[in-house]
Amino acid sequence: MADSISLKKLVTRLLMVVVAMFVFGFALVPIYDVMCKAFGINGKTAGQYEGEQTVDTSRQVRVQFLSTNNADMVWEFYPKGNELTAHPGAVNEMIFVAYNPTDRPMSAQAVPSIAPSEAAAYFHKTECFCFTQQVLQPGERIEMPVRFIVDRDMPKDVKHLTLSYTLFDITARHPPVAVNTGG
DSSP states (O other), X not given: OHHHHHHHHHHHHHHHHHHHHHHHHHHHHHHHHXXXXXXXXXXXXXXXXXXXXXXXXXXXXXXXXXXXXXXXXXXXEEESSSEEEEOTTOEEEEEEEEEOOSSSOEEEEEEEEEESGGGGGGEEEEEOGGGSOEEEXXXXXXXXXXXXXXXXXXXXXXXXXXXXXXXXXXXXXXXXXXXXXXX
């Protein structure tokens, strides 16, 4: 009898843990967004540019580019330039290079971030390799453009932005198809 009571308590506690984990999983995204906003980290870029397509040549904003690989990613990944000077309202472009040095096809996804986070709402990507998953065959190298506009309404005190990308290996979740190059 005592064993059945303790078994019921154990099952009840385990079910409560499962329910708590499920609830926490749903709450994680809003908690993450609040924490990022509170601490000014992981600035997400704004959507499509809807302002006037005129360029403010009286202002310059320095845009720095950074790239990192997640711990399990073995690709070479870097921007062709470390920074550029942008005029608000102008379309700009930077090329990023990715190289798969392995002997197998791999899939990757780049996740962007903007700093300072308050400027993220004024940074509009019009084309970006981060919108899609990248698949590279063994030894393949590609150049991937990111085109963007710094909004003319960006606060005047923001004179420097950093656009950084972290590249993640997603091969296990999204296996690529090997291309037959044989003869």
